[in-house]
Amino acid sequence: MIATELLEKYGVIQKKFAKTTIIFEEGKLPKYYFQILSGEVKMNNYNDDGREFIQGIFYKDQSFGEPPLFLNQKYPASAVVVEDAEILCVPKESFMKLLNENPAISIKIIENLAQRLYYKSVMAAEISTHEPEHRVLRLIDYAIANFNFKKDANGYLINFTRQQIGDLSGLRVETVIRAIKSLEKKGELKIINRKVYR
Amino acid sequence: MIATELLEKYGVIQKKFAKTTIIFEEGKLPKYYFQILSGEVKMNNYNDDGREFIQGIFYKDQSFGEPPLFLNQKYPASAVVVEDAEILCVPKESFMKLLNENPAISIKIIENLAQRLYYKSVMAAEISTHEPEHRVLRLIDYAIANFNFKKDANGYLINFTRQQIGDLSGLRVETVIRAIKSLEKKGELKIINRKVYR
DNA sequence: TCGCATTTATGACTCAAATCATAAAGGAAT
C-alpha cells in the first residue's frame, strides 16, 4: 500500500466501480497501477468450459495487477469487482516515475510481491499434491493470517462462500461442502448456521 | 541477476554444491541470497506420501529463495541441487544493505519476482482447471519462453524428464507419458528417440 | 410480502487420472 498523498503527486485518478464490473481483462495490456480505497476485487481466469479459477481476492489498501505492469506483458487473468469499490488508478508511465523517484516504495513493492509469491507457492503445492480437506483447511488458515476476518467467541468467521473456496483451491462446490462437513466432524472447524468458523 | 562485482562489495561467498545436496530446507529461516554461477537447482515440496511438487527449476545467473528472505518467513519449499552447482551466497543482513544502497537493483528484483508470479498465476490456473494435455503443453511452452532450451532442425529440445514435467504440473509420470504420446499424434510436438521437441 | 437468485446441502452415478504391475531401452560406472 502506497500513501494516498504520494499517489496524488503522480496524477492519481479515483474511480468508482459497481459490483460485477470488469476492471481489466485477461490478455489486455496494463495501463494503470490500482489500489483499493474500499470494496472488494477478485482476479480470475475461466477455462474453455467456463470453469472459474480465482487467483486472489483483494480488499481495502491492497493493490493488484502489478506483475504485468512491470513486465509490459498481457494480464494473465481478469479483475472483477466483487463488492462496489472505489479504486485509485495511477497511469503506468506516471507510476514508473513514482517508483524511480521513491526508492523506499520499491522495497514495499518487493515485500508485497514476495508475499503473494509465497501464497502462490503454498497453494500450488497444496492443489497439486493434497486431498480436498487439506486444501480447504490450508486455504482457510492462509486467509485467516492474511485477510481481516473477524474473530468472536466461535473463532474466526471465514468470510468466503463455499463456491469461492472452491474457485480458490481448484475444487468443485460440492466437494468443498463435503470437505467442510467432514472437517467439522473431525473438530477442525465449526459450522454455525451455515457459516464457517475456525 | 545482480552483477558479481557488486555482490563482491557485500561479502559474497562462493560455494560448490554436489548433485542432490540440499541447499536449504522447507521450514527453515533464510540466511542468504543465492545466485547461480553454474549448475541447476530445483525448489520442491513433498507431501505426506512423499509425492514431490517442483515449484521451479533454476539455472545460471538466476537467483532463488528470495521471497522468504524479504519477509523474514520460513521457506515454503526446499532447494535441491539437480546438477553440480557453484553458487554465490550473500549473507542476509549484507544483502539488505546492498538493496538499500542500490535502488536500481530493487527494480530488477521487482521484475524478477513479477516474472515468477506471472508463471505461478498461469500454472495455478492450468493445474486447477485444465486437462493433462493442456497442462503439459502450457508448461512446455512456458519453459521454452523462459529457459534456454536449444533449438535445432526438429524444434526446441525440451530438456526435462517426463518425471520433472509431472512434478512441475502436478501429474503422475504415466499420465505425462500418455499425454505426450497423444500430443505427438495430434502433431503438437515430436518425439525423436525418446526426446521431446516442440 | 412475494418472487427470484444465491447459497448450502445430499444422494446416485460416472469417468479420467492415479495406481499397480511389469518390462524394455538407455546411460553411467566399474
Next chain:
DNA sequence: ATTCCTTTATGATTTGAGTCATAAATGCGA
C-alpha cells in the same frame, strides 16, 4: 562387457472427485 539405475513405456484396475439431479434455506429487491 557387465551391472545397476534411471527413464520411458504399456496394459489392467481402482478410486475419489466431478458431474448430475434435486431441494431446502436464506436473503435481497421490487
